[in-house]
Amino acid sequence: DAGVTQSPTHLIKTRGQQVTLRCSPKSGHDTVSWYQQALGQGPQFIFQYYEEEERQRGNFPDRFSGHQFPNYSSELNVNALLLGDSALYLCASSLVTSGRGETQYFGPGTRLLVL
Amino acid sequence: KQEVTQIPAALSVPEGENLVLNCSFTDSAIYNLQWFRQDPGKGLTSLLLIQSSQREQTSGRLNASLDKSSGRSTLYIAASQPGDSATYLCASMEYGNKLVFGAGTILRVKS
Numbered sequence: 001d002a003g004v005t006q007s008p009t010h011l012i013k014t015r016g017q018q019v020t021l022r023c024s025p026k027s028g029h030d031t032v033s034w035y036q037q038a039l040g041q042g043p044q045f046i047f048q049y050y051e052e053e054e055r056q057r058g059n060f061p062d063r064f065s066g067h068q069f070p071n072y073s074s075e076l077n078v079n080a081l082l083l084g085d086s087a088l089y090l091c092a093s094s095l096v097t098s099g100r101g102e103t104q105y106f107g108p109g110t111r112l113l114v115l
Numbered sequence: 116k117q118e119v120t121q122i123p124a125a126l127s128v129p130e131g132e133n134l135v136l137n138c139s140f141t142d143s144a145i146y147n148l149q150w151f152r153q154d155p156g157k158g159l160t161s162l163l164l165i166q167s168s169q170r171e172q173t174s175g176r177l178n179a180s181l182d183k184s185s186g187r188s189t190l191y192i193a194a195s196q197p198g199d200s201a202t203y204l205c206a207s208m209e210y211g212n213k214l215v216f217g218a219g220t221i222l223r224v225k226s
Contacts, residue, residue, distance in 0.1 A: 004158075031212060042119070042204055042216030043159070056211045090158060094212055102212060106151075106159040 002027060004093050004107035012113045013081050014042065021076040021110045025093030031055075032074040034066060045092055049074050053081040078112075086114045094115060117142045119207055121217035128195055129225050136190040136220045138205035143183045145207040148180050149214070150190050153202045162203075163190070207209045 010096045013019050025032050031050045035043035045058035049068035068074045072093075078085055088111050092104040118141045123187055138148070147166045151159040163172045163179040165188070171180040178191040188205055202221050206214040 033212065033214075035214075035216075040218070042206075042218045043214070045213050045215070048211065048213065058213075065163055088156070092159075092214075093214040096212070103149075103161055103164055104212065104214065105161070111156070 004011070004091055004105050006089075006091050006107040006110050008110060009108065010111045010113075012115065014115050015081055015083060017081050017114075018077065018079045019081060019112060021091075021112070022077075023076070023090050023091030023093075023107060024073045025091075026105045026114065029093035029095045030072050031094045031096050032068060032072065033092045033094070034074070034076045035092065036060070037088040037090060037109070039087070046076070079115045083114050086112060088112075116217040117145075117207055117209060119205060119217040121203075121205060121220050123220060124218070125221040125223075127223040127225065130195060130197060130223075132195050134195055134222075135190050136192070136203050136222070138190070138217055139154050139186040140188075140207045140215075142207075143186055144184070145209060147208045148178075148179075148181050148188045149206050149208065150188075151204045151206065155202075155203060158216075159204065192222075194195045194223070195222075196224045197224050199224050 033048040034046040037043040047057040052068045088109045091107045094102045094104045122137045150162045165181040176193040202219040202220045206216040
């Protein structure tokens, strides 16, 4: 049973460019959340997708956008990259049941460096 | 707005020692409290999840407690080993499966 997978593992971009990160959830999961983890800090919630729609969003600018596909996989897009966007981007998947706090399973992350 | 704080920021202990990591949160309206482990440059591994109605959870040498009224959780690690060296993160879960993380405690267990 494959866990959460993310691609690519590492990425180097320059300021102003655009980037797309990809995530495949754990088998059977229907919800994908994205987190940004800057060096030395805890992950911060970016947004969550369920049934191909953005269900919740954290305090991130509109430069951060996403998409969820019918097979529940997801993409995170970041436009007009800034140096401060350099971070580890984590994807987490879960299965919505009661909505009262299901375990989230995290992928290995994508390390983005903006030069 | 929920804020999660972890103390200490870093901890270095000799092998075999029992230790306690602390986590505090400002809003008690949480669904659950989770503890994660993160190895350098890697993703997060879930260690323990305590539902809001529970007081503690145990897995092997790990025990986590939750006191919602005081806004505190602790992770107890018994008989620490060098392989326990990692960053430990606590996170509160809010409505809609959104996790709010602390900054983590970096643990080093010396052999």
